[in-house]
Amino acid sequence: MTEQRIGIIDIGSNSVRLVVYERTAGGANRVIDGSKRAARLSEHVDENGALPEGTVDELVDMVNHFRLICAHHKTGMIRAVATAAIRNSANRDRVLRRIEAETGLPIELISGEQEAGYGFLGMINTMPVRDGFLIDIGGGSTEVSLFKDRSLVQAVSFPFGCVSLTRQYAKNGMLSDQSLKELEQHVEQAVARHSWLKQASGQPLVGVGGTVRSLGKMHQAYVKYPFESTHNYPIAGDAAGELFELLRKLPIGKRKNFPGLSKDRVDIIVPGLAILRTIFRAVGASHYVICGAGLRDGLFYSTRFPDKPRLDDVVSYSVNNLAALHPEAPLQHTSQVNRLALQLAELLCPRLADAGSAKLYLDIASTLHRIGASIDYYDYKKHTFYLMINSRLNGLSHRELLICSLIASYKSKNRVKQTAVLYKPLLTEDDIALVALLGMLLQLAIALDRSETQAIGRLEAEAADGALHLRAVRANGALAIERKEVDALAGDFKKLWGLSPVLYAPDLR
Structure with missing residues (x-):
């Protein structure tokens, strides 16, 4: 799919703004350019309620400038709207005719x-x-x-x-x-x-x-x-x-x-x-x-999704959009990690005070945990944290966004405590404990696909006798890499969850 770009020009009463949106080859939407010019149109209205010619001259220049930026980006469509200052001006028809004639852009005069x-x-x-x-x-x-x-x-x-x-x-x-x-x-x-x-x-x-x-x-x-x-x-x-x-x-x-x-x-x-x-x-x-x-933003959604502009699930759309912006993360692996993490959450999260929120946080973190690799694989956790807190993940409070970012980039509880100091008083001690628990659960899910081959087709998990018994009912191969990784994190997992994870060799008969 080729990239598609839409320019939105908003001729407001205080300022004139441009935003250029792009749909990437991976299907994600993002802003790639934006500009703002102070206009103060409401200030320039004369005693007859009209916008003077000099003000309209400046307005035409601004819109032409934005049109050229859109041309530079090869936008497939420019949508320009005018609001109150032009809507209320006595000479609005003349103003609109002039802008359209001298810029070549149709201007939508939208009602209040x-x-x-x-x-x-x-x-x-x-x-x-x-x-x-x-x-x-x-x-x-x-x-x-x-x-x-x-x-x-x-x-x-x-x-x-x-x-x-x-x-x-x-x-x-x-x-x-x-x-x-x-x-x-x-x-x-x-x-x-x-x-x-x-x-x-x-x-x-x-x-x-x-x-x-x-x-x-x-x-x-x-x-x-x-x-x-x-x-x-x-x-x-x-x-x-x-x-x-x-x-x-x-x-x-x-x-x-x-x-x-x-x-x-x-x-x-x-x-x-x-x-x-x-x-x-x-x-x-x-x-x-x-x-x-x-x-x-509303103009963008109504243009991009004319049949159904209102999203059903703000968080899911935003998370999937951010994941699609970083296609370097191996999709099959992150999908497998997400599936395994949510299966483990079904078993273990009922032990937590708010199991529903915990599952949501783990779902988001497991989907996005590898996006930092688009900057540098060797330190991808640090970059994942940075990208998540600086990308607008819509539908989450600032505290929830921090929690999800810390789970996705989890290394150790001490590292979480060090980061949390920078964000006082947004995170409580309980939040830090929750991040450690869910971060460790995510690490286990990652270990279960360490070979990145999705070798485990179906997993059975059971907590009993101080152990977390993990049996691959359907598996390709002996899971030697996965078993070694699970053993390596068993000690840290037990400290937090009170359970030692054990991955059994699959029955290959």
């Missing part, structure tokens, strides 16, 4: 409800949440959606965003007490017109878009969080409120040095967070969750 729908799709395909609210604060509009059982129930698009409300209420990016009160009343009145927003309190408010991602980055820097990803990062309402007040009081000159805040958001971040907090309170949300995906 469509924008909410694509944002929801991007979020739900990358997060493990079932119920809640979704918010996307753009430059010129704010979409709020309610979802239940992973399905979109209702959505609304409000005609205000961080750029338009900065222009209206925040002089030079500073929001006074009086201006804050007026901004909050403006947002509250808009929310009050939609009664359904007040009928599902106690749910998380999941946020997509630049304002919310900035909140996540700033909060992580503020609390010295040990993990770099903001995707699927929870923040308590009080903690976000504290950060908001801290930022609001900072003069612009000092605010631009705030860790985690990008320079192009210095003046619009406080009004953006004011919108977020007001809606958080209005819907009675339990806490915030940052989502690193959004509109562009």
Whole structure:
């Protein structure tokens, strides 16, 4: 299969962005390029509500620049969409005609409800949440959606965003007490017109878009969080409120040095967070969750999988996609290790406090344990750990991602303890003990196919009399390599599980 590439151009009110997705020969999807240009379209609207010609000139240049990047990548398709700033401009038809005529690209002008729908799709395909609210604060509009059982129930698009409300209420990016009160009343009145927003309190408010991602980055820097990803990062309402007040009081000159805040958001971040907090309170949300995906991801899924864009199982899709990105790992061997690890888990994991989670972690770790060999075989465990924690494995919390990565790269319990120190306080002593148990189980599964020939067709396993009896009912050959490997790790296995594994020579008659 040849590689296929899709370019997504998002003409937003605050910025214009490009993402180029590739489908590899192995069937995996990945981002291979991305670019962003600050546009502040909502800021440039004149007194008649129109976008000036000079602004449209700049916009045409940006879109042409992105089109050339797509041409360089030989994209088979470019999908360009425009959102609130153009949607709300008095001269939108002329703006769209000019962009299309001067770039050769058809531009989809999407409605607020469509924008909410694509944002929801991007979020739900990358997060493990079932119920809640979704918010996307753009430059010129704010979409709020309610979802239940992973399905979109209702959505609304409000005609205000961080750029338009900065222009209206925040002089030079500073929001006074009086201006804050007026901004909050403006947002509250808009929310009050939609009664359904007040009928599902106690749910998380999941946020997509630049304002919310900035909140996540700033909060992580503020609390010295040990993990770099903001995707699927929870923040308590009080903690976000504290950060908001801290930022609001900072003069612009000092605010631009705030860790985690990008320079192009210095003046619009406080009004953006004011919108977020007001809606958080209005819907009675339990806490915030940052989502690193959004509109562009939703557009990708709807383009790549038009018949069934919503994923049934976020974790499985993400794990299989990451495995397919590293085809150097021998598929038959990793499949055999995965099969044997899950069989051993069925026997031994009922001894653990949460057998269901343990089996899931082992399933993920055994599928991905060899991906590090794509960098260097001799130190593949170290590289597997690095690749897993730096690849967005969707559907897992940061703690779960760390646990799976540590199981996949397991060498010894001491090594796990050394790594865990770097990630305090994400991992508990119980987590470290679980990693050691499951890591050892994975090592046993690897030993049972050490020859990488899938010699064991069927295995019978039984725990009795202090031993883990392993009998190959169907096997090719005498399993000499596998038996030696099992014997070599028997001592370490017994220390953790209280059982000595013994692999019996198969009956070759």
